[in-house]
Amino acid sequence: MGARLPSMLKDAGLTAFVAAALGIFIVGFRTVDVGRGLTFDYHLVDLAVAVVTIFFGRLGLSLAANGLRWPAMALGAAMIAAGVSPLQLPSGFLHWFVALGGVLLVIRGAWPWANDAMAAAAKSPSGVVLGQAGAKWSGWLLLAAAVAMPFTPFADQKTMDLGVLILTYVMLGWGLNIVVGLAGLLDLGYVAFYAVGAYSYALLSTQHGLGFWTVLPLAGMMAALFGVVLGFPVLRLRGDYLAIVTLGFGEIIRLVILNWFDLTNGPAGIGSIPGPTLFGAVFAETPPAGKQTVSDMLGIPFDGNHRLIFLYYIILVLALITNLFTQRMRRLPVGRAWEALREDETACRALGINPTNTKLTAFAVGAMFAGFAGSFFAAKQRFISPESFVFIESAIILAIVVLGGMGSQIGVVLAAVLLIGLPEWFRDLGSYRMLAFGLAMVLIMVFRPRGLVAHREPSLRLHPVKPGGSG
Amino acid sequence: MAYFSQQLINAITLGAIYGLIAIGYTMVYGIIGMINFAHGEVFMIGAFISLIGFMICGMLGIGSAPVAILLVLLMAMAFSAVYGWAIERTAYRPLRGSFRLAPLISAIGVSIALQNYVQLVQGARPKPGGQIVSGGFNLFSADGFDVRVTWLQIIIVVVTVVLMAGFTWLIARTSLGRRQRACEQDMKMAALLGVNVDRTISLTFVLGAALAAVAGMLFLMYYGVIDFFIGFLAGIKAFTAAVLGGIGSLPGAMLGGLLIGLIEVFWAAYFSSEYKDVAAFAILVLVLIFRPSGLLGKPEIEKV
Numbered sequence: 001m002g003a004r005l006p007s008m009l010k011d012a013g014l015t016a017f018v019a020a021a022l023g024i025f026i027v028g029f030r031t032v033d034v035g036r037g038l039t040f041d042y043h044l045v046d047l048a049v050a051v052v053t054i055f056f057g058r059l060g061l062s063l064a065a066n067g068l069r070w071p072a073m074a075l076g077a078a079m080i081a082a083g084v085s086p087l088q089l090p091s092g093f094l095h096w097f098v099a100l101g102g103v104l105l106v107i108r109g110a111w112p113w114a115n116d117a118m119a120a121a122a123k124s125p126s127g128v129v130l131g132q133a134g135a136k137w138s139g140w141l142l143l144a145a146a147v148a149m150p151f152t153p154f155a156d157q158k159t160m161d162l163g164v165l166i167l168t169y170v171m172l173g174w175g176l177n178i179v180v181g182l183a184g185l186l187d188l189g190y191v192a193f194y195a196v197g198a199y200s201y202a203l204l205s206t207q208h209g210l211g212f213w214t215v216l217p218l219a220g221m222m223a224a225l226f227g228v229v230l231g232f233p234v235l236r237l238r239g240d241y242l243a244i245v246t247l248g249f250g251e252i253i254r255l256v257i258l259n260w261f262d263l264t265n266g267p268a269g270i271g272s273i274p275g276p277t278l279f280g281a282v283f284a285e286t287p288p289a290g291k292q293t294v295s296d297m298l299g300i301p302f303d304g305n306h307r308l309i310f311l312y313y314i315i316l317v318l319a320l321i322t323n324l325f326t327q328r329m330r331r332l333p334v335g336r337a338w339e340a341l342r343e344d345e346t347a348c349r350a351l352g353i354n355p356t357n358t359k360l361t362a363f364a365v366g367a368m369f370a371g372f373a374g375s376f377f378a379a380k381q382r383f384i385s386p387e388s389f390v391f392i393e394s395a396i397i398l399a400i401v402v403l404g405g406m407g408s409q410i411g412v413v414l415a416a417v418l419l420i421g422l423p424e425w426f427r428d429l430g431s432y433r434m435l436a437f438g439l440a441m442v443l444i445m446v447f448r449p450r451g452l453v454a455h456r457e458p459s460l461r462l463h464p465v466k467p468g469g470s471g
Numbered sequence: 472m473a474y475f476s477q478q479l480i481n482a483i484t485l486g487a488i489y490g491l492i493a494i495g496y497t498m499v500y501g502i503i504g505m506i507n508f509a510h511g512e513v514f515m516i517g518a519f520i521s522l523i524g525f526m527i528c529g530m531l532g533i534g535s536a537p538v539a540i541l542l543v544l545l546m547a548m549a550f551s552a553v554y555g556w557a558i559e560r561t562a563y564r565p566l567r568g569s570f571r572l573a574p575l576i577s578a579i580g581v582s583i584a585l586q587n588y589v590q591l592v593q594g595a596r597p598k599p600g601g602q603i604v605s606g607g608f609n610l611f612s613a614d615g616f617d618v619r620v621t622w623l624q625i626i627i628v629v630v631t632v633v634l635m636a637g638f639t640w641l642i643a644r645t646s647l648g649r650r651q652r653a654c655e656q657d658m659k660m661a662a663l664l665g666v667n668v669d670r671t672i673s674l675t676f677v678l679g680a681a682l683a684a685v686a687g688m689l690f691l692m693y694y695g696v697i698d699f700f701i702g703f704l705a706g707i708k709a710f711t712a713a714v715l716g717g718i719g720s721l722p723g724a725m726l727g728g729l730l731i732g733l734i735e736v737f738w739a740a741y742f743s744s745e746y747k748d749v750a751a752f753a754i755l756v757l758v759l760i761f762r763p764s765g766l767l768g769k770p771e772i773e774k775v
Contacts, residue, residue, distance in 0.1 A: 021553045025520045027592050029527070038526060038598060186572050188579075233760045240506050240575050244710065245759050248752040251707075255752075259745040391703070395583055402576055435587040441580025445573045446565045 008062040016055035023047045046090045053079065053098050060105040069109045076105030139410055146316055150309045160308040162424050164315055164380060168373055169420045171319035173400040173412035175369030178326055180398065181407035182335065183362035184342025185235070186243040188394055189250025192230075193223040193367040195257060195389035197374025202270040202384050203263070212276035212379050216372060223371025224364045226253075231363035235356050250394055258386045269385025275307065276314060276379050283307035311380050318376060322369045323409055329365070338362050339407075392434070396420075399441050405451020473616035478740045479733075480610075484624045484693065486732025487631035491686035492709035493716070493724035494638065495555075495679030501655045501719035502675050503567075508578035509558055510683060511706015512585035517551040517684025518697045519589060522600050525691075536604055540626070540688075547688050548681040555680025559673055582702075589699040597698040600691045627689045634685060635725060638678075642721060651675060655719070704748065708735070711755040717768020726766060 027050070030041040056075055064072035083099025121127045149155060149163055172194065179187045200219040204210045210218075234245045257264045264270065275283060282293055283306060293302070329335035337358045341348050345355055378384050400419055404411025419440075423433040444451070492514050499507040524543035533539045562581045566573045607621030642648035650671045653661040662668045690705070691697050708731055716727025731751060738750040758765065 018553060018557055021550060022557060025523045025550060026516065026589060029523045031523065031526070031593055031598055033594075033596060033598075037601070038522075040523075040526065043592075184572070186575060234756065237759055237763060240572070241714075241759050241763065243572075243575055244506060244707075244714075245756050247707070248755045252749050252752045252756075255746070255749045259749075392583070395579060398576070398579070431591060432587075435584055435591060438580045438582070438584025438587060442562045442577050442584065445569070445577040445580065446562070449566075449569050449573050 004066060008059060008066070011062055012055050012059040015058040016051050019054045020047065020051045023050065043090070046094060049089055049094050050097060053094075053101050057101045057105060061108060064105070064108045064111075069112070073106050073109035076102040076107075076109060078102070079105060142410070142413060143320075150312055155305075155309075157305060157308060160305065160312055162421060164308065164312050165424070166416050166420050167312070167315040167319050168377060168380075169397065169400060169416040170413050171315060171322050171373045171376075172370060172397045173404065173416055174319060174322040174326060174409065175366050175373065176397050176401050177404075177407065177409070177412055178329070178338075178369070179362050179366035180401050182326070182330065182342065183338040183359055185359055185362065186240070186246075186398075187363070187366065188243050188247035188391070188398065189253075190246075190366070190370055190397055191389045191391070191393040192250040192253040193226060193370035194374040194377070194393070195253060195386075196223045196226050196367075197371030198378040198384050198388070199257065199264060199270075199374075200371070201375035201378045202273050205274050205379075206270060206272065212274070212375070216375055219375035220368040220371040223374065224368035227364040227367025228360060231360050231367075232356075235359040235363060247391065247394075250391060254386055254389050257389070264386075267386060269383060269387075270378075271383045273378050273382045273384070275382060276310070278310060283310060311376075315373075315376055315380075318372055322372075325365075325369075326409065334358065334361055396437065399437055402441060403444055403451065408451060411451050473611075473613040473618050474740070476610070476618045477616070478736050480618070480620055480624060482733040482736035483729065484627050484732070485736060486729035487628050488686045488689050488693070488728075489705070489709045489712045489731050490725040490728025491631055491634065491682045491689070492705060493712040493728045494721060495683050496710050496713040497716070497718055497720060497724040498651075498675050498679050500713070502651065502658075502672060503563075503574075505563070505574040506578065506710065507563075507676075507679070508575060508706070509562075509581035509585060510679065511702035511704075511709070512582050512589075513551055513554050513558070513680045513702075514683040514687045514690070514705055514709075515697070515699065515702030516554055516585065516589065517547050517680075517687030518691045518701065519593060519598075519687075519699075520550050520684065521547045521688035521691050522598055522697060525600065525603060540603065540692075544630075544685060544688060547684040551684030551687070552677040552681045555676040555683075556673055559676040564669065564672075582706075586699055586702065593699065595699065597696045600695050600697065602695065603692055623692055627693060630685065630689065634682065638682070639721060641678075647671075647674060707755070708751050711751055711758070714755060714763075714765055715758050717765030719769070720765070720767045723765055723767035 024047065028042070028044045028047045030043050031038045032041050056079060060072045060075040060079075063069075063075070079102030080099050081102075083095050083097075083102060089095050089098070122131055146163075146167075150160065155163075172190070176187065176190050179185050179190070197219040200222045201212065201215045204215045204218065205212070230246075230249050234242060234249075237245060258267055260266070277283075279297070326335075330339070337348065337353050338361075340351075340353065341355060341358055348358075349355055377388070381388075396419065400412055400415045403419065404413070404415035419437065492510065495510045495513070496507060499505065499510070521543050524546045525539065528539040528542060533542065558581055562577045563574050566577055604621075604623045604626060607619055607624070610618040610620050612618070642651065650661070650666045651674070653664070653666055654668055654671045658668055661671075686705075686709075687697075690701070709728065712727035712731040713724050714727070715730055716723025716725070731754070734754060735747050735751055739747040742750075
């Protein structure tokens with residue numbers, strides 16, 4: 001240890017120095033508007049605290065990596081204590097920063113033990129049984145929870161809203177999973193198809209008076225058509241070029257929506273979009289001319305929550321259809337071709353699979369589900385504008401798929417709950433949400449490229465892996 | 472004619488800025504075959520460091536514009552280079568040998584994180600940079616229209632040309648350039664012959680980031696306003712430039728930058744300014760579909 005400590009200190013010092021160089025201008029001098037000009041707020045003390053934290057954090061990580069778990073954990077505990085102490089740090093964020101750094105260090109220190117314990121538990125006979133049962137039943141349990149959710153006592157308006165939002169992202173995640181997870185095509189413009197679906201419904205309902213259930217399949221087909229038209233010329237391209245081209249297409253569609261004033265009303269958006277109906281009955285307190293309200297039809301007193309519960313079940317069913325469709329597709333030749341293509345395109349071509357057509361089906365199917373979700377989104381919001389369809393939405397959906405483990409269905413659900421649900425519950429951290437998103441994407445690629453919560457397993461293997469083995 | 476000449480001058484200025492950013496994309500793509508999606512953010516950070524640098528110069532009472540520009544230029548290059556190095560070290564190097572799309576996804580993560588980092592610490596509002604260089608002269612007059620060249624435009628073009636020349640020399644003549652070209656051709660062979668591959672890749676990022684920072688400073692001086700989101704559009708356009716010129720080719724990046732500048736400025740001047748970004752994206756899509764190897768690039772052969 002004595003010999004290694006100086007090198008660890010040197011390494012930590014270097015890291016802290018780099019952090020200081022990164023932060024000195026951007027963090028240290030905060031530009032503030034004063035009248036028409038700018039002036040500075042100095043935050044050099046913040047920077048110093050952050051740099052010291054980074055120094056100790058890096059030192060702790062090196063200690064843990066060299067097997068010195070106790071010192072690392074002690075350092076982590078000290079950082080947590082400093083973070084939560086009444087010590088006057090210059091900003092609330094720094095308290096979080098220091099404390100979270102400490103938490104990470106403690107976790108890092110305890111990780112090998114936790115890992116060993118988990119592996120041992122998974123290998124023990126009861127662990128194997130439990131693991132198999134978990135793999136088999138966890139999806140059904142989640143489904144049961146989702147179905148029962150509106151009848152639980154804590155299903156107030158806020159929770160239901162959140163539930164609808166999460167399910168929308170689950171559906172989008174599952175749709176994108178077909179493109180990214182199964183077929184291995186990185187689509188950075190997925191939100192464009194979502195926009196096509198949303199604008200299809202908004203325009204057809206407000207201008208031609210068509211209902212939600214009529215437009216839903218049309219919107220899906222419309223989006224799929226866009227997928228084919230856009231996909232056909234570009235799917236010959238290699239993976240990363242494809243990603244940039246889809247990004248370009250996504251932006252083109254958004255800019256066209258933004259500027260084609262006659263059709264889309266430009267940045268002002270389209271308002272008063274009718275919501276979905278239940279067998280022709282609308283969700284409202286007083287029926288519009290010639291319509292019946294749901295509460296009259298069913299003979300129950302009016303409640304504003306009914307509409308939300310109805311929307312919740314629509315999106316739940318739509319999402320489940322997406323999931324079921326994907327599960328079935330994976331067993332069809334075309335689904336197997338998607339996965340084979342993801343693993344090795346050259347080999348596929350040698351085996352006579354037409355890569356362009358195969359990719360095109362994945363692209364179109366993924367686009368179709370985005371179209372469904374889009375028309376649902378328009379019906380739920382009753383107002384849409386180009387602002388809902390910016391690149392960052394595509395990135396969020398991609399982050400859900402990546403975090404869940406590309407190709408894994410249950411992973412998408414957990415990732416959507418994590419990425420959409422958590423920030424909504426912790427509203428105060430709202431502005432840090434996207435920062436955490438970006439960092440999470442990097443960290444997952446570095447440490448768990450196959451996803452945080454699940455593995456990306458091929459549907460079919462030549463030599464099946466034994467359960468409990470190192471698959 | 473006068474209107475055309477004026478637009479041409481504006482287009483060359485803009486093209487020079489895009490070209491400087493495009494070099495970063497093209498070099499990184501050439502050496503490790505990845506699209507450094509975060510490069511646009513390095514450009515944005517370079518612009519912010521320049522803004523703060525000019526303000527510090529103002530506070531220290533450095534009144535002479537050339538001295539201030541030179542100081543800020545060096546500062547922005549040095550500190551943005553640290554960003555380039557740190558991004559490569561933390562987000563890309565651990566991914567070498569991971570699956571193909573992993574570095575790109577990681578790069579998108581870096582891009583989102585950097586944008587929000589700057590938004591958090593510097594605020595979301597556009598930052599006015601003030602005018603550092605003003606004035607210019609009339610080139611000629613025709614049709615009652617003065618064709619004007621500003622000193623700033625001259626500075627931008629001169630800085631770009633000097634940096635380009637220096638850079639071409641660096642790649643063609645120095646041992647660093649030789650190592651870099653060796654890694655580009657065959658990384659494993661280069662490593663066997665004693666080239667420190669990791670360090671060469673790091674240096675590529677450092678150089679690319681320094682050039683992006685120069686572009687950021689010029690952008691700040693030219694437009695006078697920056698915000699945390701400028702990296703996204705400028706990054707995509709510069710990437711388009713790199714692809715148009717032939718990714719992996721240095722003269723191609725410069726040529727592509729000029730062409731993108733021309734297309735954008737003339738589209739806005741003669742058609743519609745709302746759709747000028749659509750024009751840039753459409754060019755990107757068309758080039759990738761019909762000539763993926765670009766104007767000056769070599770066609771890529773897929774190896775098994």
